[in-house]
Amino acid sequence: MHSPLTFGDLDPRASDYAARVVDRILQAAVTHGVSDIHLDAQGKAGGVSLKWRIDGNLLAAGSLPDGESTSIVARVKALARLITYRYDIPQEGRMIFGEQALEARVGTLPTLHGERVVIRLIAKQTCEWLPEQLGLPNDILTAMRGQLRSDSGVVLIAGTAGSGKTTTAYACLRAVLQDAAPQRSVVTLEDPIEAELAGACQSQINQAVGYDWSDGLKALLRQDPEVTLVGEIRDAQTAAMVFQAAMTGQLVISTMHARSAADALRRLLDMQVPPHHLLSGLNLLLCQRLLRGACAQCRDEQRPSSSQGDSQHELREASEPAVSCSTCDGSGYAGRVLLAEQLPPLEGELARTLWQSADARSLAGIAQSLGMRTLDTLTQEAARAGRVHANESIRYGLG
Ligand SMILES: [Zn+2]
Known part of the structure; x- marks a missing residue:
């Protein structure tokens, strides 16, 4: 099994929770050679489910509570310079992250249970x-x-x-x-x-x-x-x-x-x-x-x-x-x-x-x-x- 991510040490009430979660996901994704990250809002159940694709296979990588002040999806949208207050339209953007200035494409989609975000990592190499x-x-x-x-x-x-x-x-x-x-x-x-x-x-x-x-x-x-x-x-x-x-x-x-x-x-x-x-x-x-x-x-x-x-x-x-x-x-x-x-x-x-x-x-x-x-x-x-x-x-x- 690939090592699951843990977020237990992060407090959803903290103002920097979403930022730290997203950092951790992106870093782990790079380490594991992930090509795509899927973040799905889980609707009334609350929280976000995380899946990612490695060598063409989509794998469940866990679920986690959403941030109370800033949602995880909103954090990703901010990084990709998308309009954070629009949840009702699909949006597309690009972001640069990490010390190596890696690139990713971000796409959002309004769904029945909330907004879905897919991050495609463009392998530097x-x-x-x-x-x-x-x-x-x-x-x-x-x-x-x-x-x-x-x-x-x-x-x-x-x-x-x-x-x-x-x-x-x-x-x-x-x-x-x-x-x-x-x-x-x-x-x-x-x-x-x-x-x-x-x-x-x-x-x-x-x-x-x-x-x-x-x-x-x-x-x-x-x-x-x-x-x-x-x-x-x-x-x-x-x-x-x-x-x-x-x-x-x-x-x-x-x-x-x-x-x-x-x-x-x-x-x-x-x-x-x-x-x-x-x-x-x-x-x-x-x-x-x-x-x-x-x-x-x-x-x-x-x-x-x-x-x-x-x-x-x-x-x-x-x-x-x-x-x-x-x-x-x-x-x-x-x-x-x-x-x-x-x-x-x-x-x-x-x-x-x-x-x-x-x-x-x-x-x-x-x-x-x-x-x-x-x-x-x-x-x-x-x-x-x-x-x-x-x-x-x-x-x-x-x-
Ligand atoms: Zn093997």
């Missing part, structure tokens, strides 16, 4: 990463580094929620900033800004005041950028502007929600990006998947042998805390495994297929015949090699 630190294979890294030196085109990182695509996009931008001599003009448009990048000019969408993606992109293109980071391609308008910028001599780094590289390509076509823009503008398309790594220390003790385990059994087995292990606190998971499939260059048969409005499945088939190793194949390989538990491949519908 991951937001300082270069592409080499992501855990990508060498051939993809070489392709990525090469494309990031180019003057124009789109470098697109696709993936589902939680696949680490933003971390990869930041690492790409960092590589650009590191390589650039003389300095290239680097501008970003994000919602929200997840980490500060020295040397880049970052702008954040603010829907509340009417500053949306399309306004932002129009303004950004007038800022004489050479390299732009567009947080996410989410609709036809953003897609059109990204490719237009790429065709007129800018390097654009962006992310997109998709299950596979072929799915991303299909979605771009569905967003009315003309095939010839894709052929000349899409420099690199990756789709990633972030798996929960198996703890190397205890994995052999808690993995059922493959001969005896039906899938249900394995699923249960691997999610149960099994043995006492100091490396993973008995969860069986440690670290992450990043997988990525890279779309082969858009030429030859793949290019011809683009014009024939093919579905994602046939695009994937051609990409595979050209040597693309799919996320599903890579997931199965990782499970066979023991880098992840078998339930990670079950999660993606693989046997």
Whole structure:
């Protein structure tokens, strides 16, 4: 079990109670490698329940009384510079905390039992990463580094929620900033800004005041950028502007929600990006998947042998805390495994297929015949090699 937090020595009546509780939670979260902290108001029962996510698993971390003068949620909102007297609207913000000036994103949501707050910690180390630190294979890294030196085109990182695509996009931008001599003009448009990048000019969408993606992109293109980071391609308008910028001599780094590289390509076509823009503008398309790594220390003790385990059994087995292990606190998971499939260059048969409005499945088939190793194949390989538990491949519908 991971060590539960204790707050018994703090007095809820004290004026600094909420501040001390929040400090303690944040510090413990950093020590335990927590990615998200959930604070839920417990309504009439009073108090706040605390859960947190470690290596992809959400764990209960206790419940505690709320402060009498300042509530715990209000303290978090103050740190994130949110409007503390509004409980009835969702709010989003960012905060810097601790001696190392770590960053976190804070989101609130009004719920039936009171306000809920989720704090996403941005690991200092991951937001300082270069592409080499992501855990990508060498051939993809070489392709990525090469494309990031180019003057124009789109470098697109696709993936589902939680696949680490933003971390990869930041690492790409960092590589650009590191390589650039003389300095290239680097501008970003994000919602929200997840980490500060020295040397880049970052702008954040603010829907509340009417500053949306399309306004932002129009303004950004007038800022004489050479390299732009567009947080996410989410609709036809953003897609059109990204490719237009790429065709007129800018390097654009962006992310997109998709299950596979072929799915991303299909979605771009569905967003009315003309095939010839894709052929000349899409420099690199990756789709990633972030798996929960198996703890190397205890994995052999808690993995059922493959001969005896039906899938249900394995699923249960691997999610149960099994043995006492100091490396993973008995969860069986440690670290992450990043997988990525890279779309082969858009030429030859793949290019011809683009014009024939093919579905994602046939695009994937051609990409595979050209040597693309799919996320599903890579997931199965990782499970066979023991880098992840078998339930990670079950999660993606693989046997
Ligand atoms: Zn372990």
